[in-house]
Amino acid sequence: MLDVRDLSAWIGGSHILQGVTFGVEGTGVTALLGRNGVGKTSTLRAILGELPATGSVTVDGEPVLGRPTHRLVRAGLGYVPEDRCVFAGLSVAENLRLACRVPDPDYDTVYSLFPELRTRARQRAGTLSGGQQQMVAIGRLLLNPNRLLLIDEPTKGLAPKVVAEVTAVLAQVAQRVPILLVEQNLAVVRRLAGTAVVLAAGRVAWQGEAADLLGDADRTRSLLGVGSTGLGRGAASDAPSQSSRRGDH
Ligand SMILES: Nc1ncnc2c1ncn2[C@@H]1O[C@H](COP(=O)(O)OP(=O)(O)OP(=O)(O)O)[C@@H](O)[C@H]1O
Secondary structure (H helix, E strand, O other), X not given: OEEEEEEEEEEOOEEEEEEEEEEEOOOOEEEXXXXXXXXXXXXXXXXXXXXXXXXXXXXXXXXXXXXXXXXXXHOOEEEEOOOOOOOOOOEHHHHHHHHOOOOOOOHHHHHHHOHHHHHOOOOEHHHOOHHHHHHHHHHHHHOXXXXXXXXXXXXXXXXXXXXXXXXXXHHHHOOOOOEEEEOOOHHHHHHHEEEEEEEEOOEEEEEEXXXXXXXXXXXXXXXXXXXXXXXXXXXXXXXXXXXXXXXXX
């Protein structure tokens, strides 16, 4: 449903995306992977019109590259950036209400997936844990109809138990709407993704079935710089460079 072809973008004189080409199926989770700094976030931002880019991006055959971001969001591309962007000074209910763009927002789905958002409706979002803020960020997208969700590192910095909770919720969300997921935690990728696209130095270095990537330790190591052993152990056990990541609960 999403087709990205020859996407090219520059940031401050650096050629960050150098002809990225891949597709996203209309169901399930496609993981966008790669070592730090290879251009995963930039790819999402280019698709969404936040980063000027050349090439072609189509959604269900409709060209969207270069359209303003708000138009793409209205057309059904939902985005959860890495920093989640919840309004810290507003309550959970206010954060949700602000996101509504349709007359009949789907609170039933949101509250069935995230019961805590109802019980914490009056709590200021800034006082929520990282995992709860992630729920707000995903929940507010689901109030509106979506054709595709682009979610950037949703488990980054979260405690293992919370990673497992967020992962379980994403699995449920993926049954309703396809997800393009940037994720460093390979246990999460293994649990969620049917397809994987691996970037290296601004290009697609590999794409195929996620199980084929993660089942091949040498390939995983050469493409991602991490081993694939023990992937089933715990949700946070395989993230590279976790020592440099922020602790959060
Ligand atoms: N605003 C910016 N100014 C300068 N350089 C940038 C900016 N944004 C990204 N870059 C550079 O572009 C490259 C790609 O960044 P990007 O965030 O897309 O990578 P990534 O694969 O998502 O990395 P990570 O896994 O660390 O989040 C990196 O080298 C990064 O330093």
